[in-house]
Amino acid sequence: MDRLPSAMAASLNGIIRYNAPVVRVERQSTGFRVDYREGAAVRRTEAARVVFAVPASTMRQIDMKPRLSRVKEQAIEQLSYYDGVRFLMPVLASAENGLHFAGEHTSIWTGWMEGALESGERTAREVLNATGRPWPEQTGPTR
């Protein structure tokens, strides 16, 4: 059942870290510091941008420095009480200064695989637009 994501992961040359929950994201002058747990250790990595593709309930457990906007925090909080509330979607999906938000709860297809895929594509476009790079289908035979 996971052959599709496994095949996609294999093409990323081992950059994915498994069993490494993110615990903290801190804005720095040139990007972000991301802390994650690996066993008993807390390790860090640096990133120019961060895409969150975790459930909303998990978002609340990640220590954000600085905090997300008040309206985003409230939407995440509300989602945990009222599952699948579509009017929250635009707030949940909107990027905030180098932070991007994916996952089924950020899509009109809340609760479905379609939502995960749609939000992933939307977020990829956001990052490419922000970094001035074309969508891969525009580059021709590399697709």
Ligand SMILES: Cc1cc2nc3c(=O)[nH]c(=O)nc-3n(C[C@H](O)[C@H](O)[C@H](O)COP(=O)(O)OP(=O)(O)OC[C@H]3O[C@@H](n4cnc5c(N)ncnc54)[C@H](O)[C@@H]3O)c2cc1C
């Ligand atoms: C039993 C069941 C059956 C389903 N059947 C269907 C179906 O038939 N059709 C359908 O369309 N949908 C179905 N769904 C819904 C579908 O699985 C979800 O909509 C979809 O998986 C959501 O994808 P996502 O990427 O948004 O979130 P998820 O798949 O939940 O992915 C979130 C990821 O974030 C990771 N994560 C969590 N916390 C952290 C952290 N702190 N740091 C880093 N990573 C973290 C998790 O390990 C996970 O890999 C089903 C769901 C369930 C539970």
